[in-house]
Amino acid sequence: MNDDLSTAGSYVTAGAEFTRDTNYIDDRITAFRTESGHDAEGRLLWPVESDRYRLIVARGCPWANRAVISRRLLGLEKTISLGIAGPVHDKRSWSFDLDPDGLDPVLRIPRLQDAFLARFPDYPRGITVPAIVEVASGQVVTNDYPQITIDFALEWTAFHREGAPQLYPEHLRAEIDEVNSVVFSDVNNGVYRCGFAGSQKSYERAYRTLFDRLDWLTERLSTRRYLVGDTITEADIRLFTTLVRFDAVYHGHFKTNRQKLTEMPVLWAYARDLFQTPGFGDTIDFEQIKQHYYIVHTDLNPTQIVPVGPDATGWLEPSGRDALGGRPFGDGTPPPPPPAAERVPDLV
Structure with missing residues (x-):
């Protein structure tokens, strides 16, 4: 627990609507090369190479969770x-306090901030996960989380x-991008716009937008198993990481309390279907999720008390979603179990 509240971050600005800083280190790791060393949008390109990079995540973070799921589904565990x-x-950084001596066992640093400062000594922005670090130099490559998973899917195919x-x-892709755009704005970031709202008006506006979008998703998913097409795509990964945190955190901590996920039958069944799909639920640690939000956000929860509930065993109840058809992995196959060092606690 962070007993020194002077080092705690501040997440709510009184009287203001929450606005996420979406400026990240936008370098990319790609299989294609250009003469300039940059892509068409001017982003620096790094080469795809096995064992060169380390993906840094935290189990509590939904944005990092996306990268973990993508890496699992694509089978990149032995490569990255x-x-x-x-x-x-x-407010300074994520730290490696789960590791022996409080050091990442590969990078040998106590804080992710060290990898950012190794490359940018005056780095002015937040230290965020997921981040990819070059092992040899110990320098951060990118923390552009939306692009990281797209590049995992498209640029690392030689290692899938x-x-x-x-x-x-x-x-x-066009439909996935369209769905992702509204889900990010209204759901992924929408729960934060509720939780970190600095005024009653901004909270209520975000609350209405969130549940209007969840109603839209309910209608969309009532007749199809997955968000786009008949297989799991990037769109499902992005929605899942918010839904899986909904009852454990967002419903109470962020005041998104019109309904619990368990009280929205279509979305609850959809989320359970994904949770029980290899590569999804086996990345989820509910205790670390709750610890992250309830301990870190001291301006929302100054006591830092972490709730005991809710009971998570309902995630293992049959979803019945297979009646809608669909093929989770298309022409592919489920991933094998995660490496022993990456396993999360069982629910039962």
Whole structure:
């Protein structure tokens, strides 16, 4: 627990609507090269190379959770190593307090901030996960989380496992992008716009937008198993990481309390279907999720008391979603169990 509240971050600005800083280190790791060393949008390109990079995540963070799921589904565990920060951070950085001696065992640093400062000594922005760090130099490469998973799907194909699914198929990309855009604005970030609202008016506006979008998603998913097409795609990964945190955190901590996820039958069944799909539920640690939000956000929860509930065993109840058809992995296959060092606690 962070007993020194002077190092705690501040997440709510009185009287203001929450606005997320979406400026990240936008370098990319790609299989294609250009003469300039940059892509068409001017982003620096790094080469795809096995064992060169380390993905740094935290189990509590939904944005990092996306990268963990994508890496699992595509079978990149032996290609890109995984460093897991603890669930609690302060305003300076995520730290590796779960590891022996409080050091990442590969990078040998106590704080993710060290990798950012190794490359940018005056780095002015937040230290965020997921981040990819070059192992040899110890320098951060990118923390551009939306691009990281897209590049996992498209640029790392030479290292995908046999049977890896198509998470961002070309013929569905326009629709995936469209769905992702509204889900990010209204749901992924929408819960934060509720929780970190600095006024009653901004909270109520975000609340209405969130539940209007959840109603829209309910209607969309009432007749189809997945968000886009008949297989799991990037769109499902992005929605899942918010839904899986809904009852444990957002419903109470962020005041998104019109209904619990368990009281929205279609979305609850959809989320359980994904949770029980290899590569999804086996990345979820509910205790670390709760610790992250309830301990870190001291301006919302100054006591830092972490709730005991809710009972998570309902995630294992049959979803019945297979009656809608669909093929989770398309022509591919489920991933094998996660490496022993990356396993999360069982629910029962």
